[in-house]
Amino acid sequence: MDLTLFYFPGACSRVTMTALEAAGVAYHDRLVNIRTDEQKSADYRRVNPKGKVPALAVDGRIMTENAAILVFLDRLFPAAGLLPHSDDPVAEIAPLSDLLWCSSTLHPAMRQIRAPDKFTAGDPAAVKADGMGKFAAEATRIAAGVDARWWYGERWSIVDIYLFWLCNVAEKGGFPLHDYPAIIDHAARVRALPPLIRALDRERAGADRAGIEGIIY
Template sequence: MSQTVLYAYPGACSRVTLTALEEAGAPYLDRWIDIRADQQYSPDYIAQNRKAKVPALSVDGKTLTENPAILFYLHQSLPDAGLLPRSGDLFDDARGLSDLAWCASMLHPMVRQIRNPKKWTKGDVSGIAEDGLEKLNKEASFVEKTLSKSTWWYGEQWSIVDVYLYWVFSTAAKGAFNMEDYPALAAHAERVRARPSFQRALARERAAVTDNKLNIDASKL
């Protein structure tokens, strides 16, 4: 029997991967990497993931990194989970992977600009957060327009992209991003949080805070 291990941190983008595993109902183990204590740089974790970040997914001792790749692997290996749309058309189905890459490589860095601008330079941080906020608001307007016409990103079909979008904008909202400017996005966030798989993922994160004595306010996750 194969063994799947997810390396994660509460509140990080690994929450998306955690939700995907919960949605699929697949058996897995969680391993919590305390990135606030620089545990991602420990020799043991570097041996698993030289990139020193979360998430990482280990399957039978082999490690996969980068959220889009991990989520696409789960989509392919757990086809009944419905993590991404399947139309049978190769080109159309690639849209799911494209949207995951958009979340990870375009939106996610904007969130980092807003929340932690000092990570972007060794010098003056002025203007970095403002630049990220300007860019994210532009993307939020696009997302708002789409979600104002549908329940989920792909119409009436939930997908893991919905959770990734939730993570992006809810995390940015802990900084200068104002979710109240985007009512459809705010309503979408409530729907994501209400989904049972998300609630189970959140429960795992909160338990991890207590069990691992992490320096996080679990009530704010």
């Protein structure tokens, strides 16, 4: 199977790339420079009409939406243990709920903090303050879920990586992450995971090749 990940260093495609690294599969990567709006170009819209990363080409067929791609990779590479599984149908669906929470609730709140100007033609301060309030409510939930444990208990999952990425970018936008010591401790544990380390190295190599500076890893 031929896999190509369309990504940008530091974007939410970091989670997808970490999943591919955890699967131990060979894949191509293609950097889409969202700093120059390449994601909106006609060429890239032919790949992903939504104009977003990540996108995953699977034998030339395009898959979009991080949550869907992560579920796909979990099904394709069960040995990687990206998500927990259960015979109980209600428990089995819980990781999908968590991934959708990440992509549809946490990601927009984080983006209000990190890029409030994208949400308004007026003063972005109110948008940012609103994002801070929304993210704070969720950070309390995240902190409780990763306090001296992984999100699903003893083993890390791709949800831990997603939560790490969201909190990390929110902090870059000024969110006071140090008010949540359990999240800071969780971030340190995530940073020691080999698949995440490999993904960051690969992002760094891609940024270097493209001459992109100032990415915070």
